[in-house]
Amino acid sequence: MSLPASITPELLARLTGMVVSTSGRSVPVLEVYTGESFVDLPQSSPEDVVTAYAEARKAQAVWASWPLNRRIDVMKRFHELLLQDNLVVTDLMQAETGKARRMAFEETCDVVMTTSHYIKAAPRILKEKKHGGVVPIVSTSTEVRVAKGVVGLISPWNFPFATSLSDAMPALIAGNGIVLKPDNKSTLNVAYGVELLYRAGLPAGLVQIVCGEGPDIGPTIVENADYVMFTGSTATGRVIGSLAGQNLVGCTLELGGKNPLIVLDDADLDEVIPGAIMATFLNAGQACMHIERIYVPESRRAEFTRRFVQAAQDIDLGATYDFSPMMGSLVSVAQKDRVESHVDDAVAKGATVLTGGKARPDLGPAFFEPTVLTDVTPDMIHATMETFGPVTTIYGYTDLEDAIRRANDTDYGLNASVWGKDVSRAEAVGRRIEAGNININDGLACSYASKKSTSGGFKTSGVGSRHGDAGMLKYTDVQNVAVLKKQVLSNPPDTDWNAQVEKTVKGLRFMRKLGIR
Known part of the structure; x- marks a missing residue:
């Protein structure tokens, strides 16, 4: 050491x-x-x-x-x-x-x-x-x-x-x-x-x-x-x-989160690929807001998958105290075992590993390869549970409404990402995702790093917010300090309450007209 x-x-x-x-x-x-x-x-x-x-x-x-x-x-x-x-x-x-x-x-x-x-x-x-x-x-x-x-x-x-x-x-x-x-x-x-x-x-x-x-x-x-x-x-x-x-x-x-990324049919893959790679594999996938589900139009699925898999394979892993590796280790052997169990469960039930899927003991006891899956079905652990590691799944879609429905089909609602050249359209899609953070043409940093805006989760992804x-x-706590300069709130003992009610109603109506109250 x-x-x-x-x-x-x-x-x-x-x-x-x-x-x-x-x-x-x-x-x-x-x-x-x-x-x-x-x-x-x-x-x-x-x-x-x-x-x-x-x-x-x-x-x-x-x-x-x-x-x-x-x-x-x-x-x-x-x-x-x-x-x-x-x-x-x-x-x-x-x-x-x-x-x-x-x-x-x-x-x-x-x-x-x-x-x-x-x-x-x-x-x-x-x-x-x-x-x-x-x-x-x-x-x-x-x-x-x-x-x-x-x-x-x-x-x-x-x-x-x-x-x-x-x-x-x-x-x-x-x-x-x-x-x-x-x-x-x-x-x-x-x-x-x-x-x-x-x-x-x-x-x-x-x-x-x-x-x-x-x-x-x-x-x-x-x-x-x-x-x-x-x-x-x-x-x-x-x-x-x-x-x-x-x-x-x-x-x-x-x-937690089980965060989706939707690629629209007009998205520029030259921008999507590096952005999706970062959103998926940053911190070895150990981020509440990282992407574990990617939805791509069937018409572009083959090209996206080929390029995304190649980019995942190009990620440098390393156990060094310098800036050369893009990805380091998982935090512990126990976490590596958890991630590996999710992948093994998916493979045993019919999922396809497009790249990765294995531990890397040659690098260190808790390293795990960047992993891309497909053919993932709802009965697999990784389909619905947060894996919290360098693992994501690519799904195809032919109907955008169906992609939005599937993106929302989760108990979580922390983060979502939508990519498209038509920013207004992409934003409109993003606003329909049930998540506290929506990133348009970015994976997660754009929302989280915006310190002036609050960041929180929907559904079981949290209560309250930060930033x-x-x-x-x-x-x-809020302390309400109320000051009355002249006592006008108390009524004398001989108040005519019928007259008082009429006077109060007229006063409230007058203040509403003037915009005072």
């Missing part, structure tokens, strides 16, 4: 020391390319989680008292520190998750972009909004945004840095504290990001890191949170949503 020079014993000791843990338990962190352990990660107990919340609440009281511009100044410094140290994050992320260096670097850029957006947008989003009150002129009502308190943030291993730091950013700027549980397989790169936040001036204790398996500490995280942000599987999302509901706290759940104004407002 040869880790990048930036990953020193001193760095590893610092990062593992950030985990709140008194349990004495730990799990090994594996370098995915070799399967060898390079550090032990402390594990937190439920009692450690309670301690983490207590410490975060102390710091949050201080942080929330700071003026917004002072909190934003911290994030400006963090933004610059991340730009300076992004390759250290990249090294850690590659070692922990096995992803290609290109993808790891781009993931750090997501946090940079999100931070920059909310630095600019927060003063407008959080600004107090004054309205006319119940009685014109003599009363007002002001919406004041107040931080929720301490947010429980549970992030996954596939995009650990982005889903941890990008989701934390609006919560922190709004004045909240964070108790953060990254996945055990991807904690170190996240911890480095938290360290950068502290170097930028975050109050000590404001972001607490806890580690452990979901069933062990997940319930305690939710039970002590003032809001929950979760990214992961739909099955786990149901459990977390139920726990949050029992505790009467809000939550955002960004869950945009909603991505910050969800971390706040």
